[in-house]
Amino acid sequence: xxxxxxxxxxxxxxxxxxxxxxxxxxxxxxxxxxxxxxxxxxxxxxxxxxxxxxxxxxxxxxxxxxxxxxxxxxxxxxxxxxxxxxxxxxxxxxxxxxxxxxxxxxxxxxxxxxxxxxxxxxxxxxxxxxxxxxxxxxxxxxxxxxxxxxxxxxxxxxxxxxxxxxxxxxxxxxxxxxxxxxxxxxxxxxxxxxxxxxxxxxxxxxxxxxxxxxxxxxxxxxxxxxxxxxxxxxxxxxxxxxxxxxxxxxxxxxxxxxxxxxxxxxxxxxxxxxxxxxxxxxxxxxxxxxxxxxxxxxxxxxxxxxxxxxxxxxxxxxxxxxxxxxxxxxxxxxxxxxxxxxxxxxxxxxxxxxxxxxxxxxxxxxxxxxxxxxxxxxxxxxxxxxxxxxxxxxxxxxxxxxxxxxxxxxxxxxxxxxx
Numbered sequence: 001x002x003x004x005x006x007x008x009x010x011x012x013x014x015x016x017x018x019x020x021x022x023x024x025x026x027x028x029x030x031x032x033x034x035x036x037x038x039x040x041x042x043x044x045x046x047x048x049x050x051x052x053x054x055x056x057x058x059x060x061x062x063x064x065x066x067x068x069x070x071x072x073x074x075x076x077x078x079x080x081x082x083x084x085x086x087x088x089x090x091x092x093x094x095x096x097x098x099x100x101x102x103x104x105x106x107x108x109x110x111x112x113x114x115x116x117x118x119x120x121x122x123x124x125x126x127x128x129x130x131x132x133x134x135x136x137x138x139x140x141x142x143x144x145x146x147x148x149x150x151x152x153x154x155x156x157x158x159x160x161x162x163x164x165x166x167x168x169x170x171x172x173x174x175x176x177x178x179x180x181x182x183x184x185x186x187x188x189x190x191x192x193x194x195x196x197x198x199x200x201x202x203x204x205x206x207x208x209x210x211x212x213x214x215x216x217x218x219x220x221x222x223x224x225x226x227x228x229x230x231x232x233x234x235x236x237x238x239x240x241x242x243x244x245x246x247x248x249x250x251x252x253x254x255x256x257x258x259x260x261x262x263x264x265x266x267x268x269x270x271x272x273x274x275x276x277x278x279x280x281x282x283x284x285x286x287x288x289x290x291x292x293x294x295x296x297x298x299x300x301x302x303x304x305x306x307x308x309x310x311x312x313x314x315x316x317x318x319x320x321x322x323x324x325x326x327x328x329x330x331x332x333x334x335x336x337x338x339x340x341x342x343x344x345x346x347x348x349x350x351x352x353x354x355x356x357x358x359x360x361x362x363x364x365x366x367x368x369x370x371x372x373x374x375x376x377x378x379x380x381x382x383x384x385x386x387x388x389x390x391x392x393x394x395x396x397x398x399x400x401x402x403x404x405x406x407x408x409x410x411x412x413x414x415x416x417x418x419x
Contacts, residue, residue, distance in 0.1 A: 001401070004029065004233055004245070006222050006261070007253035010040040010386050013202045013209065014394035015253055015379050017122075020212035022402050027215045027247070029222050029235055031257075036202035039255050039386060042278045042354035044302040044313030047119065047194035047388050048136050049112035050161050051295055053105050078319030085319055088272045091362035104364040107412040109159065111365070112385070114408045115392025116194065122391060128204045131307040132196030135292035137166075137175060138188040139340065145297050146185045153188075164189040177288040182339050195293035195304040198387040225250060227265055231375035249401065251377045255359040258380045265373055269418060271381055273357030275320060277329045278313035279337070280306070280352040281345035288343035301336040303344075310345040312337045325355050358384045368393050368413040369400055377401060378415065 001024050005016050008030035016026050032038060095104065122128060140146050156163055171187040172178050206216065217235075223242060224234040231250040236242040252258050256273030283289055289310055294303040301314035314336070315329030330353055337345065345351075360383035361367070367378045379397050382389045396406040 001248040004247040004250045008035040010202050010390045012253035013205050014390045016214050017205050017209040018394040018398035020214045029220045030218050031221045033218050035206045036199040039356045040198050043198045045195045045304045046302050050190045052112045081319040088270050095363035107365045111392050115389050118391035118395050130197050130200035136190040136193035137294045139296050140185045141298045179342050197306050227373035227376045249375050253379045256357045274360045275317045277315040278354045279333045280309050280311045283308050284346040285343050372415050
């Protein structure tokens with residue numbers, strides 16, 4: 001098939017590669033000037049199926065809603081709140097019910113494990129050399145963190161996820177750069193989880209896609225989409241007038257822009273851009289940086305070593321402009337880095353502060369598969385976990401579009417759940 005693909009973030013690039021590997025002709029339309037320029041640009045980097053749970057759970061919902069009303073908190077509800085945002089939050093609250101959360105958690109785990117397996121296959125098979133590390137430490141600050149972690153461990157044992165409980169002394173032996181003045185209750189070592197540079201991987205995989213014949217049209221916006229046996233796109237590049245182009249199929253991987261593109265077709269997908277933050281700084285002293293990825297369970301913040309840089313990522317906000325960086329979430333990231341690895345990074349110069357819009361569905365699992373309209377396919381709604389879910393989502397969609405059964409059950413990722 002001759003396939004149009006909208007969006008060249010990590011999900012779009014992996015999907016383009018997998019479709020081309022199956023022998024399809026693929027043209028990727030991207031409004032930016034390169035791959036992974038928006039939500040995939042400076043993500044935290046965690047590939048952690050063990051930590052990946054639906055954001056819609058009663059504990060998170062209560063904590064976030066309490067904090068969101070104060071501008072001094074990292075999680076904040078901004079001034080640009082309308083009916084779409086209110087409807088999304090209502091769906092999100094309902095998805096936090098125990099029965100819904102358990103179902104969505106299992107769906108995410110299945111996809112995340114498959115995605116990590118596919119990522120490892122691509123890395124080995126294509127000899128992709130990007131910044132990555134193995135292992136993740138979940139830091140537990142106090143007795144409440146420890147109790148919640150112990151409740152989660154029974155599920156980890158049930159599904160066969162490996163982990164090791166560590167005392168503070170064992171944790172410090174494993175991570176000698178930890179702040180000696182910070183007390184904590186313990187940690188969990190997740191030996192099979194990973195961290196990696198999402199943007200580097202996307203750029204390397206783009207090169208492999210080019211070798212397979214994929215065409216990338218950068219600085220090209222998709223103004224409209226018509227479904228049909230030959231779906232039609234209206235596109236406009238920086239150097240040309242709008243034009244109509246027809247294909248055998250179209251895949252929408254446009255992140256937060258996907259909902260606006262699909263709404264005129266009658267697809268009302270509850271997809272919103274929830275903003276996250278990251279801070280990247282040069283390593284000051286390698287001995288003081290984390291050896292593996294670190295996840296602060298209480299603050300919901302990750303710290304990763306990416307080559308000669310340290311990246312701290314976290315924070316959620318809704319109802320703010322994408323261009324406005326608030327000081328509260330950035331201050332939180334600096335504080336978490338100071339709490340755990342105060343000597344790790346040079347913060348006096350060359351610091352990159354980033355804010356990105358993560359296209360999130362209220363219940364968690366992304367949409368992967370047919371849209372219900374002829375010729376239009378979906379791979380969207382991965383939220384803050386796009387990097388962790390991208391490789392598996394792409395392979396599963398490519399299998400489905402080629403008429404094969406996907407390696408995982410996609411019924412929970414179908415458009416029917418919003419019908």
